Amino acid sequence: MRRVRLYDTTLRDGTQGEGVSFSVKDKIKIAQRLDELGVDYIEGGWPGSNPKDIEFFRAIQDVPLLHAKIAAFGSTRRANVPVEDDYNIKALAASNTPVVTIVGKSWDFHVTAALRTTLEENLRMISDSVSYFKKLGKEVIYDAEHFFDGFKNNPDYAVDTLRVAQEASADCLVLCDTNGGVLTIPLQDIVEEMLALFKNVPMGIHAHNDSGVAIANTLVAVMAGVEHVQGTINGYGERCGNANLCSVIPNLELKMGVRCLGDGMLANLTHLSRYVSELANLSHDERQPYVGHSSFAHKGGIHVSAVQRAAQTYEHIDPEKVGNHRRVLVSELSGRSSILYKATEYGLDLDKDDPHTREIIEKLKRLEYEGYQFEAAEGSFELLMREAMGEHNPFFHLEGFRVIVEKKGDLPTLSEATIKVRVGDEVVHTAAEGDGPVHALDRALRKALEQIYPALKDIRLTDFKVRVLDEKAGTAALVRVLIESSNDGKSWETVGVSENIIEASWQALVDSIEYGLLKTISQKELEVEQA
Ligand SMILES: [Zn+2]
Numbered sequence: 229m230r231r232v233r234l235y236d237t238t239l240r241d242g243t244q245g246e247g248v249s250f251s252v253k254d255k256i257k258i259a260q261r262l263d264e265l266g267v268d269y270i271e272g273g274w275p276g277s278n279p280k281d282i283e284f285f286r287a288i289q290d291v292p293l294l295h296a297k298i299a300a301f302g303s304t305r306r307a308n309v310p311v312e313d314d315y316n317i318k319a320l321a322a323s324n325t326p327v328v329t330i331v332g333k334s335w336d337f338h339v340t341a342a343l344r345t346t347l348e349e350n351l352r353m354i355s356d357s358v359s360y361f362k363k364l365g366k367e368v369i370y371d372a373e374h375f376f377d378g379f380k381n382n383p384d385y386a387v388d389t390l391r392v393a394q395e396a397s398a399d400c401l402v403l404c405d406t407n408g409g410v411l412t413i414p415l416q417d418i419v420e421e422m423l424a425l426f427k428n429v430p431m432g433i434h435a436h437n438d439s440g441v442a443i444a445n446t447l448v449a450v451m452a453g454v455e456h457v458q459g460t461i462n463g464y465g466e467r468c469g470n471a472n473l474c475s476v477i478p479n480l481e482l483k484m485g486v487r488c489l490g491d492g493m494l495a496n497l498t499h500l501s502r503y504v505s506e507l508a509n510l511s512h513d514e515r516q517p518y519v520g521h522s523s524f525a526h527k528g529g530i531h532v533s534a535v536q537r538a539a540q541t542y543e544h545i546d547p548e549k550v551g552n553h554r555r556v557l558v559s560e561l562s563g564r565s566s567i568l569y570k571a572t573e574y575g576l577d578l579d580k581d582d583p584h585t586r587e588i589i590e591k592l593k594r595l596e597y598e599g600y601q602f603e604a605a606e607g608s609f610e611l612l613m614r615e616a617m618g619e620h621n622p623f624f625h626l627e628g629f630r631v632i633v634e635k636k637g638d639l640p641t642l643s644e645a646t647i648k649v650r651v652g653d654e655v656v657h658t659a660a661e662g663d664g665p666v667h668a669l670d671r672a673l674r675k676a677l678e679q680i681y682p683a684l685k686d687i688r689l690t691d692f693k694v695r696v697l698d699e700k701a702g703t704a705a706l707v708r709v710l711i712e713s714s715n716d717g718k719s720w721e722t723v724g725v726s727e728n729i730i731e732a733s734w735q736a737l738v739d740s741i742e743y744g745l746l747k748t749i750s751q752k753e754l755e756v757e758q759a
Pocket residue numbers: 241406434436470
């Protein structure tokens with residue numbers, strides 16, 4: 229089987245993406261994960277550009293890696309400066325990495341306009357910089373910046389830049405679409421032409437996504453014969469990002485028969501992708517191919533019933549291969565098969581002829597029409613199903629609540645809630661203050677219920693989202709509240725809808741507590757039974 233070498237630049241090009249920033253510790257952790265996955269090269273940063281990258285190169289030397297080589301990235305020496313005196317070159321050498329990646333200009337216009345030097349001097353800059361690191365015994369990768377634009381503008385010169393890099397013994401020539409503007413077919417033509425010209429040196433591809441085709445450009449370059457592939461996890465990178473390795477890798481391995489990871493490592497891809505999102509402190513792109521939460525989520529009724537019969541009807545690959553999983557979403561588009569699928573998931577005994585099935589579907593459609601959404605509120609949906617089937621007795625009943633919000637002059641706003649709930653024959657009446665009306669209500673409700681259900685102490689409210697729904701123009705705006713709660717590493721979402729934000733929050737809050745108690749208490753009973 230053919231194999232290409234993967235060169236990850238999440239820690240360098242990736243951090244140039246808007247909103248992406250990693251601490252040195254984060255960078256080390258990501259490097260370790262990439263190494264475990266079997267990535268061949270990890271570009272750690274540009275030591276000439278910032279002290280954080282210098283610190284990374286120092287720290288990574290003490291980290292044992294199984295397979296990957298660490299690369300330091302930097303530009304060719306400046307014009308008219310001896311290579312050994314150049315600040316950037318010195319910083320690269322000081323990084324003490326086995327691999328050095330030198331980026332040089334291929335586009336004549338950049339040489340004269342940006343570097344303001346002669347075309348001949350630029351060739352010497354490339355040659356001197358590559359030779360310098362070869363003499364130090366390094367593996368040198370040459371990144372030909374703006375290669376495709378340069379080639380279109382002045383093909384002879386662009387080729388000359390590659391030739392001097394090759395003559396200086398570069399180990400790989402990487403064609404870079406630095407501004408991401410080249411479409412796939414012209415790119416393929418140029419890559420093929422270069423592969424024919426440079427037969428004795430491996431070539432690579434570095435694609436940006438400004439035209440939305442970075443992944444396609446990378447794949448055709450591999451088809452054409454490049455042996456070295458650059459990209460980033462989750463496609464992070466300057467502007468619209470780099471070629472997303474989370475798509476490139478499975479496309480290569482599963483669809484093109486090209487190996488690029490260690491044995492059995494593909495199944496860790498989804499996990500790695502989420503891990504990197506988490507360290508970047510960015511919300512995970514759930515719609516990205518292969519590794520998103522939605523990548524194998526089925527919503528349309530026909531899709532769901534077909535997938536249950538044969539998954540390949542609507543799934544291009546088995547989700548487990550990349551460590552992802554199939555999901556069935558409940559919504560107004562759901563038919564019987566989705567409801568039955570969920571019943572099995574929840575451990576409920578329901579079959580297609582059960583009148584409850586129709587009843588649940590109708591209720592679901594009506595509620596979604598009213599503005600509820602259960603795709604992201606499965607806690608509420610499970611309760612809805614259980615209640616419809618007569619399998620859930622509420623843990624408490626509301627007798628009434630009152631919420632007061634008070635603002636006086638410049639003093640902070642005060643919120644206070646009083647609440648009366650009934651549990652069996654017992655009526656509990658409490659009051660609490662909070663940072664806002666919903667917080668006050670949550671605290672008062674908990675105060676009342678914790679006396680009876682101590683398990684509630686461990687259930688925490690972890691997220692609260694409000695959305696104004698404008699789908700029904702002409703009436704007062706509805707608001708939808710989504711609450712996420714968690715206990716012991718498990719989390720669940722619940723929903724409420726009303727024209728009144730307190731009412732909507734209350735509904736979501738009640739479901740969140742009912743669901744939490746249902747899971748905690750039935751789990752405890754199970755443990756007692758087993759003991
Ligand atoms: Zn780049």
